[in-house]
Amino acid sequence: MKGKEVIVGVTGGIAAYKTAELVRLLVREDILVRVAMTFSATQFVTPLTFEALSGNRVVHDMFGQEGTVMDHIRWGQDSDLIIIAPATANFIGKMAHGIGDDFLSTCVIAATARILVCPSMNTRMFTNPAVQQNLELLRKRGVTVLEPGRGELACGTEGPGRLPEPEEIFEQASILLSGQDLSGLKILVTAGPTMEPIDPVRYITNRSSGKMGFAIARAAVRRGAEVILVSGPTSLQAPQGATFCPVKTAEDMERSVFENLTGCDIIIKAAAVSDYRPRECADQKIKKGPELLSLELVRNPDILTRLGETKKESPCILVGFAAETEDLLANAEKKLRSKNLDMIVANDVSRKDAGFETDTNMVKFIYRDGHVEDSPLMTKDDVAGLVLDRARALREAGLDRRSGN
Numbered sequence: 001m002k003g004k005e006v007i008v009g010v011t012g013g014i015a016a017y018k019t020a021e022l023v024r025l026l027v028r029e030d031i032l033v034r035v036a037m038t039f040s041a042t043q044f045v046t047p048l049t050f051e052a053l054s055g056n057r058v059v060h061d062m063f064g065q066e067g068t069v070m071d072h073i074r075w076g077q078d079s080d081l082i083i084i085a086p087a088t089a090n091f092i093g094k095m096a097h098g099i100g101d102d103f104l105s106t107c108v109i110a111a112t113a114r115i116l117v118c119p120s121m122n123t124r125m126f127t128n129p130a131v132q133q134n135l136e137l138l139r140k141r142g143v144t145v146l147e148p149g150r151g152e153l154a155c156g157t158e159g160p161g162r163l164p165e166p167e168e169i170f171e172q173a174s175i176l177l178s179g180q181d182l183s184g185l186k187i188l189v190t191a192g193p194t195m196e197p198i199d200p201v202r203y204i205t206n207r208s209s210g211k212m213g214f215a216i217a218r219a220a221v222r223r224g225a226e227v228i229l230v231s232g233p234t235s236l237q238a239p240q241g242a243t244f245c246p247v248k249t250a251e252d253m254e255r256s257v258f259e260n261l262t263g264c265d266i267i268i269k270a271a272a273v274s275d276y277r278p279r280e281c282a283d284q285k286i287k288k289g290p291e292l293l294s295l296e297l298v299r300n301p302d303i304l305t306r307l308g309e310t311k312k313e314s315p316c317i318l319v320g321f322a323a324e325t326e327d328l329l330a331n332a333e334k335k336l337r338s339k340n341l342d343m344i345v346a347n348d349v350s351r352k353d354a355g356f357e358t359d360t361n362m363v364k365f366i367y368r369d370g371h372v373e374d375s376p377l378m379t380k381d382d383v384a385g386l387v388l389d390r391a392r393a394l395r396e397a398g399l400d401r402r403s404g405n
């Protein structure tokens, strides 16, 4: 989303303080953010707050000194998205009826950008037929309305009307900012480590944080795919919009993957699956005993190999990850062939800035024809975007081959 331009329109509701966090989330993604406030909004939060967070001047007075004469026309035409958060009943009414009596309402009328409205108000106001009809009018005109949350409101009542959390608004904005190039595709992603129990209190696991797989699932949702995320235990929050299947052991993961396999167009196996598990899980905690204790391990199923075997002529694209500490290329290539994959993403997990637990990664994409593509050190979100680009291209090439183009 780097380089996109977003206008954040703040109107006069108590939830305006939450919009400060939304601006921070957008700026963190290198999005250019411009903030416009209504007069009422400035009574709740000062323009200075948004100026500091966005790094840009905030316009709150149509005839003030903050902007240039044509900003109310240009802003909505130069940007990719306008987010109105919080959107009051009054502002929603003005939008629905084409009233432009201040900078923000005029900007919205002149806009060509997509618009996301996040209503926030007292429950009785929100459920009032006038407000509901105005929202319906906006939806019919292509405006996206993010349903408010339910819960305790600032006015002391309970019900719908709460401004969704900034992260939720950000996710919805990300979907609107991303091209929906994966829409219609079903993508299954595995992530995280597996956990193989030794006894009721101990287990074998690995250092995988799940960050790479979660980044892929999140990016795929934003780009319009139907996403199934099968993940071992992590501390991460499941991406909104993905079907989340939490698992513990490799055998659980295998079961969940095969249960969700029907209709998949792309499978991306970013999970670090434990190759072995204890032969038996003791019923009770194993007590301290002799100096030397041996644990007998048995092989876990190789989920990706099984998927590769069942693939045959299916158009489903199979992408694996190879975590290596030596001979990166040779080892990854061997896995690509033995597991019958379309592509393998190789990463050197001995590096401090790549692989497990980091926010960055540096990978090589290896294809069946022997072609190798190097990526520079990137954030896992950027790597996720590339993995999806490459998988989509492979799928399209496969479909072309099948149809003889």
Ligand code: CTP
Binding pocket: 190, 250, 269, 270, 271, 272, 273, 274, 275, 300, 301, 302, 303, 304, 305, 319, 320, 321, 322, 323, 324, 335
């Ligand atoms: N994988 C799997 N099931 C396993 C082991 C691995 O599905 N039991 C998948 C991983 O999700 C990954 C790929 O196979 O996409 C490669 O995993 P990796 O741990 O790098 O290699 P292994 O096949 O386990 O081989 P080795 O441990 O010997 O390097």
